[in-house]
Amino acid sequence: MKRLLVFFGGILLVLSVLFISKTWLAKKTETVSAAGKNTVIIFNWGEYIDPELLKTFEKETGYHVIYNTFDSNEAMETKIKQGGTHYDIVFPSESIIPKMIEGDLLLPIDHSKITGLENISSFLMNQNFDKKNHYSIPYFWxxxxxxxxxxxxxxxxxxxxxxxxxxxxxxxxxxxxxxxxxxxxxxxxxxxxxxxxxxxxxxxxxxxxxxxxxxxxxxxxxxxxxxxxxxxxxxxxxxxxxxxxxxxxxxxxxxxxxxxxxxxWTDNFAIPKTASNLEGAYAFINFMLRPENAKQNAEYVGYATPNEKAKALLPKELTENEAFYPQPEAMExxxxxxxxxxxxxxxxxxxxxxxxxxx
Structure with missing residues (x-):
């Protein structure tokens, strides 16, 4: 009898542990899910954004930003393929974008959800690597x-x-x-x-x-x-x-x-197939396309901005330097x-x- 009690007691203990574990995991999943809705996970090149802009974006929108970096297009592509992290925004160079499109690694961008696209330099839009910019928007060039x-x-x-x-x-x-x-x-x-x-x-x-x-x-x-x-x-x-x-x-x-x-060359905003927060992704793109933010980012990073309104806010000694903003005939x-x-x-x-x- 004592052995039976011990046996059934053991079964009850195991069932209790399983129930508690299942309940804890459910709660944990809910927490992670809830965090995901309020989190924007960004995958960018190193030292390629003004950190103050990330803080401002968080304050304005209430989103929490997780910011990871890569050092090559190939490393970035591999990480997206693996799918372990649900990146919401990624910044591929133009040369890798067709390969990522072929590999079904990028989501089409809904232009109706983008504010400020009209400010992007026309000579950088509608390039062969992404006709009509279905999958990418210039970030720096x-x-x-x-x-x-x-x-x-x-x-x-x-x-x-x-x-x-x-x-x-x-x-x-x-x-x-x-x-x-x-x-x-x-x-x-x-x-x-x-x-x-x-x-x-x-x-x-x-x-x-x-x-x-x-x-x-x-x-x-x-x-x-x-x-x-x-x-x-x-x-x-x-x-x-x-x-x-x-x-x-x-x-x-x-x-x-x-x-x-x-x-x-151009590096570009893109939304990878791994994205779990599309609203956050579009909010971040729109935030970065605002002229004052694009101007601040260009001053910090040091690369040419594709945003014409932001360019107008930059010092003339910079924008008139043809080494960094070449004349159209030179770019031809x-x-x-x-x-x-x-x-x-x-x-x-x-x-x-x-x-x-x-x-």
Whole structure:
């Protein structure tokens, strides 16, 4: 009898624990669900927004912001595919957007829910990577160009990509660690497109890059800014926003948009398939599109704003600087980075890695 009582007592204890656990989990799920409705989860590049704007957005809307960062389009795409975190807003570059659309990773944007879309620069809208902007809205834009320390290079001879091959610049150049950017420079220096997909043409670009080897001091990313600021190299390849930061710290550095090509890039608002708070996503986009907020963000980040009303609020010495806001005729010579397809991307990456290993 005692054994039976112990047995049934054990069953009752297990059932009680299961009931309590189920009740706790239900309450926990409700808490998480409720938090989700009041939370906007943002996935962006590092140091790519004014933190004060996030605080203001939270105060104005009552939403809580969770802000995560990535360091490459590929890392971001992988995270969205995994779906572990329900990101509500993500910021892909134009070159990855077609791939994300093909992979069903982005939701169409309802333009009727967007306020301020009419303020976006027309030359950045309706591009080939996302016709009619069904899936993306420009967030920042800029160019890829050449930072030159005029204290060390005083003759003003660098105007084109081809100038980088001059023998006088031996061991002087900090090359950007990006296959598309670096091979693109070599392609444009030969009058070719930085969006070449033919393997023979890409190999032609890499062969041209081989002849630049003696002039390359190092292949880097963010470190280029520090080295240029500290006068550790006279020439650095980089994005316009990085150049703006370098110039603010080292007035001797100037930024040159090459006359024989150059590239325009955009990073964009997009809503991933993982989004669980669409209202919050649209609220954040609209908040960031407000001219005063876009202006504040541009001042903090240092990249060109696509928001024309925000641009009008910025200092004229900035917006009239053609290195950062090129004239339309100059932009006609530039190319947008396009998604080239998986096979072509692998060719670029493999050939660029092989080139780097030979340095």
């Amino acid at each position: 800029g160019t890829v160009g050449i930072m030159v320390n005029t204290d060390e290079i005083t003759d003003g001879t660098i105007h084109k990509w081809t100038d980088l091959w001059d023998k006088q610049y031996q061991n002087d150049i900090l090359m950007i660690d990006g296959a598309r950017e670096s091979i693109g420079i070599a392609l444009q220096a030969q009058g070719l497109s930085l969006n070449e997909v033919d393997k023979d043409q890409v190999e032609r670009g890499v062969k041209k890059l081989e002849t630049l080897r003696s002039n390359v001091k190092a292949v880097l990313t963010d470190e280029i800014k520090t080295l240029m600021i500290n006068n550790d190299a006279p020439i650095g390849i980089g994005y316009s926003g990085d150049a703006a930061f370098v110039m603010s710290e080292n007035p001797a550095v100037q930024y040159v948009v090459p006359e024989d090509g150059g590239a325009i 010579q530039m190319e947008h980075y396009e998604y080239l397809g998986r096979d072509a991307v692998e060719i670029y990456n493999d050939l660029f890695l092989e080139w780097k290993l030979g340095l």
